[in-house]
Amino acid sequence: MLKANKPILLGLVGATLALAPLAATAQEVTLESLKAETAFVFNTMLFLMGGFLVMFMAAGFAMLEAGLVRSKNVSMQCLKNIALYSIAGIMFWALGYSLMYADVNGGFIGSWMPYSWPEAGTVNDGSYSVGSDWFFQMVFCAATASIVSGAVAERIKLWPFLIFVAVLTGVIYPISGSWKWGAGWLDNLGFLDFAGSTIVHSVGGWAALTGAVILGARKGKYGDGGRINPMPGSSIPLATLGTFILWLGWFGFNGGSQLAFGDNANASDVSRIFVNTNLAAAGGVMVSIFIMALMYKKVDVTMALNSALAGLVAITAEPLMPGPLASILIGGVGGAIVVLAVPMLDRFKIDDVVGAIPVHLFAGIWGTLAVVISNPEGDLIIQLTGVAAYGLFAAVASATLWLFLKVTIGIRVSDENEYEGLDKAEIGVEAYPEFTR
Amino acid sequence: MLKANKPILLGLVGATLALAPLAATAQEVTLESLKAETAFVFNTMLFLMGGFLVMFMAAGFAMLEAGLVRSKNVSMQCLKNIALYSIAGIMFWALGYSLMYADVNGGFIGSWMPYSWPEAGTVNDGSYSVGSDWFFQMVFCAATASIVSGAVAERIKLWPFLIFVAVLTGVIYPISGSWKWGAGWLDNLGFLDFAGSTIVHSVGGWAALTGAVILGARKGKYGDGGRINPMPGSSIPLATLGTFILWLGWFGFNGGSQLAFGDNANASDVSRIFVNTNLAAAGGVMVSIFIMALMYKKVDVTMALNSALAGLVAITAEPLMPGPLASILIGGVGGAIVVLAVPMLDRFKIDDVVGAIPVHLFAGIWGTLAVVISNPEGDLIIQLTGVAAYGLFAAVASATLWLFLKVTIGIRVSDENEYEGLDKAEIGVEAYPEFTR
Amino acid sequence: MLKANKPILLGLVGATLALAPLAATAQEVTLESLKAETAFVFNTMLFLMGGFLVMFMAAGFAMLEAGLVRSKNVSMQCLKNIALYSIAGIMFWALGYSLMYADVNGGFIGSWMPYSWPEAGTVNDGSYSVGSDWFFQMVFCAATASIVSGAVAERIKLWPFLIFVAVLTGVIYPISGSWKWGAGWLDNLGFLDFAGSTIVHSVGGWAALTGAVILGARKGKYGDGGRINPMPGSSIPLATLGTFILWLGWFGFNGGSQLAFGDNANASDVSRIFVNTNLAAAGGVMVSIFIMALMYKKVDVTMALNSALAGLVAITAEPLMPGPLASILIGGVGGAIVVLAVPMLDRFKIDDVVGAIPVHLFAGIWGTLAVVISNPEGDLIIQLTGVAAYGLFAAVASATLWLFLKVTIGIRVSDENEYEGLDKAEIGVEAYPEFTR
Amino acid sequence: MKFIIAIIKPFKLDEVREALTSLGVEGLTATDVKGYGRQKGQAEMYRGAEYETYFVPKVKLEIAVIDELVSQVVEEITTVARSGKIGDGKVFVLDLDQAIRIRTGEAGGVAL
Amino acid sequence: MKFIIAIIKPFKLDEVREALTSLGVEGLTATDVKGYGRQKGQAEMYRGAEYETYFVPKVKLEIAVIDELVSQVVEEITTVARSGKIGDGKVFVLDLDQAIRIRTGEAGGVAL
Amino acid sequence: MKFIIAIIKPFKLDEVREALTSLGVEGLTATDVKGYGRQKGQAEMYRGAEYETYFVPKVKLEIAVIDELVSQVVEEITTVARSGKIGDGKVFVLDLDQAIRIRTGEAGGVAL
């Protein structure tokens, strides 16, 4: 009896459709149409599942950064992360998606217009639902912005940062993304970047690097005579949680980038991607732990966390083709890059609060080049061309924007505000008001 | 060779069934039966996936509340959240589901009996598995209880709270839920509430409001001459994490409420719901940030977090029909409601520790009315009728129960216990025993 | 227009396959082949989804343990958790999977060789993709190692712990796992353990118990005259978060262990498993809260958290067959075990920092025996045989390894390092450097 | 000048500060401390094991005052901080040789 | 009366408190402090950059005692808190003018 | 011997410590405290309600010094810790009866 009553449940349109399909369309079902429709649903599910996993990476970045900044700037970092995810979600609708995917035609840019989806209740054309694809692409765009926020932490003002994010997610990322994923000129050239070591991570990394340089280091970070004053992060468990959330999200990031899940071969490829992604991260962690044990005796957990991410970034350009050992090594090199590049940046007085530049930019470049190791269609020259093109565009566009913001509204808080912490200065709410520091 | 050995793996019944289906049922497979069975599995997957995402919202509420109460009450808040989720899970089996869905027949209430599922290994009737539906409905019920726990925090005793939760999840929520989702009188009337702006969020909000009023404010919260003494939350990053977890869970909450994922149109609608849900939350955040920047100069991150949730609550009554701009605006109004209603409640000396009332009750009402904007089947009078009916029932039932508990076992801890913190008084375990406050 | 351009997106091989399937294989599609392929994709999805949920349990363990150790050892606990997950991921490829599943043939051990997957783009044989199965099995292996890390916390050196993990995940767990899940002798005998109450949890629990005994208690934990000095955990909200994450992961753990999701009956069984799993955890929580309220007046939240996990462990051996009440009771006994066993272990001066032994070992044994309650194929003697066989092997192998490590490189930090905290001694990075303790 | 050290219950802090301000005290310094005394900590329970906490949270105030104010300040603290329950705390008075305001270098009573 | 200030290693706190109790000391106040002295902090490493920590965690005890107990208390602290390693800490003795118990208003030795 | 208590702005801690070290001060003890004084806390906003914070974070230094060093130490602190802005803090000088090094039992100036 329960069962008889239950089907009339929530959601008007949904309920109607849910009950109707067999009756309504049974007459035209063929084996081919059923196979296609089943594949359509599987592909859509891949995008939605991949999408919510990548969406959750916004929480991962927020926790990683909240853990690695000092407690006086934690509320600010939390606000910036939820705001940037929101801005990306709106800008990628208002401008981004069309700039990236509409009428690129082998060129350099798509169209300037907001995006729209088929009406509710519509049967969508194509091999996946339009909205699921948008959602999946949007969360990638948001990830690009998240990369920036950690590097420029503890000294940037709120509003210039948010404006930067709006332009990055609405214009810069979509334009450069169109070159490859929008079937633009680099795609025509044969540039390979499966899930975005360059398109997402390096682009975010360049925006981070230019921002960190133009902002300058945090006050007191670099002393006389090359002395580096560490400013330890406020909460290692939050940074660890953030890293695990990012690792989880990466299964959606790389797995979803297969773009298809509707048959045996695609489902098997997605599985392969899951496995390789995991092995690369594991390789990153282990290599960095070994190097640190040899170099420093102690094993800095923040570097191990960064190295997991670097391993993930490194495999992102080609998570499908490598075998297990190759995946471990590709990720392992990513881990090594972190351990070596973090102190190197300090030597150049580039103050990257959370290690975003080694993780996303350097490991992203490495991963993009490493495609040629396992993918016979990869060509080192073309990969280098892509790396250079993205680097040039992202660096120049970002630097221009940062400098414009600097000379207009200013990007850096006053020394006093920096000393007191951005939470007091711009948020008014301390992150841990009760704990004595 | 590996492959030959592997199939004999875990789980007796499972394994048998896994290997058997083709052989056992091949003879009767038709195109229609295959289509139906495939849709059955997709629908079940939607419920399970949606269900675990909403289940995880229990963690989101726990973190949000742990972050927004003072450190001396954090352990209590953690205990209450895991206990309420447990109680909801048991009560919704023992009473709730049948009260909500069994033999409502256009009426006001279902049947008083525990629920049961088909045996293991059974082919289920209907278009999704019975257990998956129960699971999905149960986590909604638990969410309703979670809403209450934050509003009455820092002063309520453990046991009366747990008793309230048992009645709320076993009786109050199911009865009122039956009116619409159990195909009761309001469903007959044409009331629309896709995923529960009213049925879940307002009902929880009324229970929270009556509880907060009957309990009274925390000691010292309201001083002489209308002075409001802020009692800042102990950890902004935990509150942020909680908000992101809730945002993630909302894809399950709204997406799963489509109730079907078995064909192109339904999968496309679920995708549309994901997108609209995300845009509404983003709208909530951005509107609240703009208002705060204008009104206060500073941007209170706790309000921005609340506003994300208010945006989500607002879109919940109709996450399918609106276009992108409408979604942003519906969510944006939710965000505005938070920024304006939080200080207003303080003016009335209603002490809502985490902002549950503006987020779930006020934005829930707004969302329910906003259905008429995008859904041509929506009727403002009927929507208002639903809002009023749910409000009346939930407020009266909750208030009666709170008052009954107050005069019998008492609901409020002693002033001394409140001052010392509930963790010492009722839990015996401090949340952060090592940190100096 | 957008749509026309969009399909050419990311991923070379993926894209090609995604566009090709209909054309390429349409000619040979039959109703049976379509049914089989659809089931293949569903099963693979079950493994991937279950897999990422269980993967995230690594974060759950990390947070639970970070919350339950004192702040001076939190960074170490974070490092150990990310390192052990990485090691498990590599060792289960290098050795574990083949030892567990390759040519066990009713025996005691598989084959010594690394594992490999079909090439990218390959149609996989069998009823699910090879990689997805490996991924799902790997995360189980990692969970086994996670169990150990909490019990031996706050006094073990980093490197011996990591070596232990490498052997546990590469050799010990796979060998004993082969007995049942690799279709070894215990499977032939008819031993039942659906998702691993014994195979995963008890094995991890034995490794934890032998480790805790051989290491000895933390300095100062047990005073003269049987005095027990509590060492309260540093962060209850993190422990709560960890518990919720583990609870979430358990849907993957138990649900995925159905191993099939391709038809109505299997999807319905997975749903049943979700429901039973949730009820058992809820039962664990409620029983423990009631017992504590009666015994101690106060309700220790850390015990309630442990009890949720014990309820989950208890239902894991048979999450499919029991009805709702039975599930609640099976989980409830798990909860009772925790409340009673935690102080009992203290009386024997076995210092289990996070309660891993009661939760995973004792509740795991209980759950394995409880199979006979609901599963008519269960035989108490055989279940006891399995429990004993696993116990003997896991305890002897673990103890031997711990002792070997003890006499060679030493497993315990110096008293001074223990007093100062492992974070200073081995990590160099404090978990909460800014907060006064 | 005298250097007054007062140990009080934390929830009395604001009241005491306000009371002293109205006496003309223009500055003081507060520290979170742990007090051991006649007031014992609760017997606590953690994971089934009972234990005693010996220390209770208190706030310590340090107030440098000119001699004329000493008795009033002491009086006011004892009045306002008193709840009559065990653990209300203590006031200690020490001799203060010298006081200097860093900003101006002023010394003596004017520096307070 | 004297006001004794002792800086000790944190892990000695319980032992010292117990020892003083058995001497008849009925109250004291403890504060977490950071000490700078001959004992240097470890050289730490954070993200590949080495740095020195100058301050070491210590506990400060403040104990008001009647004159008769002063030498015993000082003696007991130096004995119990001594590990013989650098950084064991200091005992400072200051003169105490007056002591008042807030709860009762009692002044002098009886207030302690 | 004197017992010097200095309340300073937290960001001056390292500079002051270094300056005192070069004067020959071999030890000191620092505590995080909350100061109330002419420098008022910012008006803060939490969830739409404005409120005042009365206390500002400060660092308290306690330094026992031999008489010969007192004026130099006070001088140095006032110089180095001065920013000229309100809230720079205070230096208090108290008489110190006795000082003992726990590790060795040495007493007097040599113990510092």
Ligand SMILES: Nc1ncnc2c1ncn2[C@@H]1O[C@H](COP(=O)(O)OP(=O)(O)O)[C@@H](O)[C@H]1O
């Ligand atoms: N002899 C003492 N020296 C320093 N502080 C003391 C002394 N005795 C008590 N105190 C402080 O005063 C607080 C209150 O003292 P207690 O004996 O508990 O109650 P009461 O003040 O009512 O006598 C203690 O917690 C401790 O911080």
Ligand SMILES: Nc1ncnc2c1ncn2[C@@H]1O[C@H](COP(=O)(O)OP(=O)(O)O)[C@@H](O)[C@H]1O
């Ligand atoms: N002159 C001083 N004034 C105040 N506190 C001091 C002084 N010298 C040392 N201390 C405190 O005593 C602690 C121990 O001193 P240190 O010189 O490290 O070792 P020791 O006590 O063995 O001589 C320091 O960390 C500091 O807190």
Ligand SMILES: Nc1ncnc2c1ncn2[C@@H]1O[C@H](COP(=O)(O)OP(=O)(O)O)[C@@H](O)[C@H]1O
């Ligand atoms: N009478 C006092 N007794 C103890 N501490 C004081 C006293 N007056 C001021 N202080 C401390 O000195 C700090 C600075 O004092 P304040 O009046 O704000 O500025 P200034 O030092 O420039 O006069 C205060 O925050 C407080 O910690």
